Amino acid sequence: MTKDVLVRYQSEDGEIKTEAFDIVALSTGSEPAAKAADLAGRLGIELNEWGFCKTEKFNPLQTTMPGIFVCGTFAGPKEISETLAEAAGAAAGALQFLSPVAGSLSPAPEYPPERSVSGEKPKVGVFVCSCGEEISKVVDLDQVVSHAQRLPDVAYVEKVAYACDPDTRKQIAGKMNELGLNRLVMAACSPRTHESMFQELLRQAGLNSNLVDIANLRDQCAWVHVDEPEMATLKGKDLTAMAVARARLLEPIETYVVEPKKSVLVIGGGATGMSSALAIAQEGFGVTLIEREAELGGNLRRLYSTAEGADPQQFLKELIREVESNDRITVMLNTELVKSTGSAGDFRSTVATMVAGNGGSTETEIEHGATVVATGAVESRPGKYGLGQDDKVITQQDLEAVIAQHSERIKSANSIVMIQCVQPEDQAEAYCSRVCCTAAVKNAIRIKELSPRTDVYVLYKDMMTYGFREQYYTEARRRGVVFVRYSDDRQPDVRLEAGKLRVVVEDPILGERMALQSDLLVLSTSIRPAETNTGLASVLSLPLSREGFFLEAHLKMRPTDFVAPGIFLAGMAHYPKFVDECLSQAAGVAAGVAGLLSKDQAKFRGEVATVDATKCAACLTCVRVCPFDVPFINAEGVAEVDPKKCQGCGTCSGECPAKAIRLFNYYDAQVLAKTKALAGQFVKIGEVAAIGE
Amino acid sequence: MENEAEKSPNGYEPKVVAFACQYCAYSAADLAGPTGLQYPANVRLVKLPCTGKLDVLYILDAFENGADAVFIAGCLDGNCHHVEGPLRAKRRLVLANKILNELGIGADRLGMYQMSGGESIRFVEAAREMTDRARQLGPSPLNQRKSAANE
Amino acid sequence: MIIAEQKTLEEIKQIVAGYNKLLVVGCGTCVTVCFAGGEKEVGILASELRMARQMDGQQLETVERTIQRQCEWEFVDQLKDAIEDCDAILSMGCGVGVQGLAERFPTKVVLPALNTKGMALTVQEGLWAERCAGCGNCVLDKFGGVCPIARCSKSLQNGPCGGSVNGKCEIDPEIDCGWQLVYDRMKAINMLDKLYEVQEIKDWSTARDGGPRRINREDLRL
């Protein structure tokens, strides 16, 4: 008995195959939580036909009961980042009811007063986390522990199971206190995800939050060296030693306080931009909404129906009316961002408004505490299959207008063919545009509703009508829409013969070539990032993905943030999305903005460059190399860096020939401590005069 | 793993130090595990806020302290959070390469890779390539001299 | 500012051969600005030299210090404590700095790590170009503010030689013809006619040709 699992399945060419597998993983669908109906009943909210929370297309976070919001998978199956955006959005929804007191209620955690560690010899506590078994099943933590015990200034070493567990953190904080430890080394997971947690721990222990270094034993050791336990253990010891070496030299961080400007710049006047502007305005902040085009609405202007039946044009009209009548919102049309400086809470931007007629523009300076990027995306129009050459070849967005405004064209058509996944030749990266399958299915149904006799063919590679949208696919099939799959190596062939479109496609299941006469050929073209993204990314110093969309701070955990504080992201500027998804994210952004601006003081950790005036030769190197034009030569004739503007990249300190500029947390001595630790070298604390020197 | 077999019989395991930008390469390295990727355990990352912070001294110090190979891992050109970090880093490598060649350590022990924060595969390729190179080149001549001196 | 650049590693290695504990001294003014001998370069060179020595199977100990100016006794004196147990001082200052250290520490070996190149301005980050030859008798009033002594390869004072082509000097296409610059400037400020005068033979006694120069300000000296 091998205990293999035998799987019998039918291959594409119809052959029945049987194959043996060691493991079979089933991707099962998600269903509402068992007690969802119960809860819904008690809250008085309605559920949809699948038992998930019922929502409306254009109000995706609102339950049927005013004042009750929904987020996450209770409203339908979805991805982590979406649930997080929705969570923030639902919070923003709730905030609307609390706007007069927004922010003042947020419970500031109570911390003991901070103990000064200046003048103290480093006393390092090393806590080695097994992360359940995630780390310990690869790395021999006992060896790490005994190695750590021999490192200089290490006063205490302990192995813990889950350092992220609140109780464990409390215990660690207690231990720090009890033993008078003044530096913390966590041999655990990635600082990217957990540093702030351990910083908080230090504050609980009455220490400055900066006195921690993390040895990334999980993400950068155990998880990636599964098959080399001995080498991984060796590396684990090194990483811990490197962390200890740097921790010994860490200094308390100063926090800079800014009184945030209570206003927001929203870039993009589509559905996303407008709804985030509204949500932000409802929180009590002023909004300047800039739109490149001459009118508001963006892509939504060209959307005439939704699969779910809601009327986008009606919604749009309402939205524009609300935005225009809101006295906290200033709308600027024909306007683009040309310059933006400053930092979270205190931005200063210049926008240019095209003056009609003369081709010139006027510039306006705007002060704002936060920025929202909601610049959308565009349907591409590649010159494929005759698009742009023959008016019988149109895009899915064109079809929206034809159905809504020229239904006679539909009614007179005998046959309409749609081709999915049409990507421009010059599109470097292949990606799924997510909305086009549903759009095709929706429009196919509309065609069938208008003209049941018209044949509709959808040539597709892969139909992705995810979530509840699957019902429309079923509906379309029921109405007789024919779906024909094609593959990348056998793309449909379109010819114009005697004024008629002839589409030839090879049906992989039948293995036969089908020739379809077509009165209208509809292409589902890929949704492209706006061409202005590159310029805007450079003005705002923001990263773009390889595809050219804006890149959020974290793929899963921070879907509406950029790494740069104070700048937020929503809608199709991020990647192609449905309207409801855009609106959820827009609401999420409003929550992020409120979190930043509702406080009287926004605090920023001073991971910034500082100049040692006694060493500065005023050589201007920093002035020349800073990508953000921050350093300047001050009245005393030496370089100066405004900590509120410094982005903390360290370019100036990397280049300064006098070593007069140091970047907090990346002092040379601190960085070099890590490489020296590799060779078992640890500087004597007294020898590093002021650490940065 | 394919590298396993190549691990040298005399027990030489190269030490590879990577200076990684926190926005891209450090994140790419973090994401390798969850994406099901593995790379040689010889690589130790030192996090930088940006490759613009890179100092030639860091590279020299890594070699002086026993690294057999060093690589810089930064953002893609035009996609740097701080605009031109990788461009600066590349300029600084010009000097570092010159020094390594003059010293006889060899600039081929120093590499530069660029990736976005999500491209763990690129990070893994970089880690493998530099580790393989360090294996092929053998221990850094500095380490050879040192061990010879100790014997 | 004075510009200088580092000697080759090979040359410095030979210069410091035989010394086992070196005090590497940077200078915080001119040579810092031209990336030749500031604190950053001190760190890099010290590391290079240690590794170079290690490559030869030997050891070198370095002590790294950077003072504000090696041409001032008060700053030079700050090195006193570090000097005693070093075999030699490797100065990363200009030629003045090296001699400053040598004069102040008469019994110590002081070695140069830089080649001093002259007086220059920063054309752009990483590019410095000579502007003054220190002739001791400034003639810039006659040449529209462009010095033909420093900027013409032949120090001609009466116009360009026959090697001036497309604004470049015959000796190097990277070097501007000093006389083209003079000509353009004089034209721009409407003073071309000044160039018609024959410049008499120059008195070089004010330059280094007249012997080591010094400036003596009796009003300042005690």
Place this chain on the structure above:
Amino acid sequence: MKAGSNLERVLEAGHFAVTAELGPPKSADAKVIHDKAETLKGNCDAVNITDNQTAMVRMSSIAAGTIALQHGLDPVIQMTCRDRNRICMQSDLLGAYALGVRNVLCLSGDHQRFGNHPQAKNVYDVDSMQLIRMVKNMRDEKKFQCGEAIKVEPRFFIGAAANPFADPFEFRPIRLGKKVAAGADFAQTQLVYNVEKFINFMEIVRKMGIHEKIYILPGVGPIKSGKAAEMMATTVPGLEVPDEIVQRMKKAEDPKAEGISICLEIIDRVRQIPGVAGIHIMAIEWEKAVPDIVQRAGLLPRPVIEVVEEPQEPPAQKPA
């Protein structure tokens, strides 16, 4: 008569003068000079003895000039500012005069970067303009540069160089004018291949009246091969060889013959230009071509002018 050299007498007499270049050897071999002198004898009015041309060490121009004198040639010794300071220059001038040399051509000199001693320290104590003035003051004021009197002064016919092809072009005639003001009696130019540009130059020179104050001898010379033509066109700063000539040289079946015929064409054209007082043939390391060129240009025989106290006829163009 300022110096009474053959060259001065020929020019004063209004003849179309011919000078040729005689390059001293890179050795101590006097025979080379003797041979070259024999070749040139009777084919020119004076021979220019180059002074460590292109900064390559060669036999001293004064020494080689003295040998040329033995063959009855009238040497124009060249003197650059690169290798001598004012003390040495004046000393050499006294010696050269004592040995019978009567012409001197004052030059800046090629930078040593191109020569065989690029590590040398150059002098440039004095520039070519100042050298001209110094030679003139020694002759006319009987004074050393420092102002001290000279008992027996050296009397030289003073030559200057001019390059109509270098930049800035507008300054070139002015610079020649300055040399006249400094005291130059005659000027020899860089090799002329771009005749059009030289015509332009002369036009400005005439407008400024310079040609009335100085004898101008454009430099001409035969090119030996297509490769040489290309090299001259691309690598020699301040020398202009039009593409048309390069092409002709490259296509020629007998490049040497073609080189000579191009040279003859150019001589023919520059002779027509008002203000041109003669030609200076620079057949670099190809002195043997000179007799042929002079003969075919119809410039033979060279005039023989008796040495007399005063000129017998008034000169056509009298320098001021």
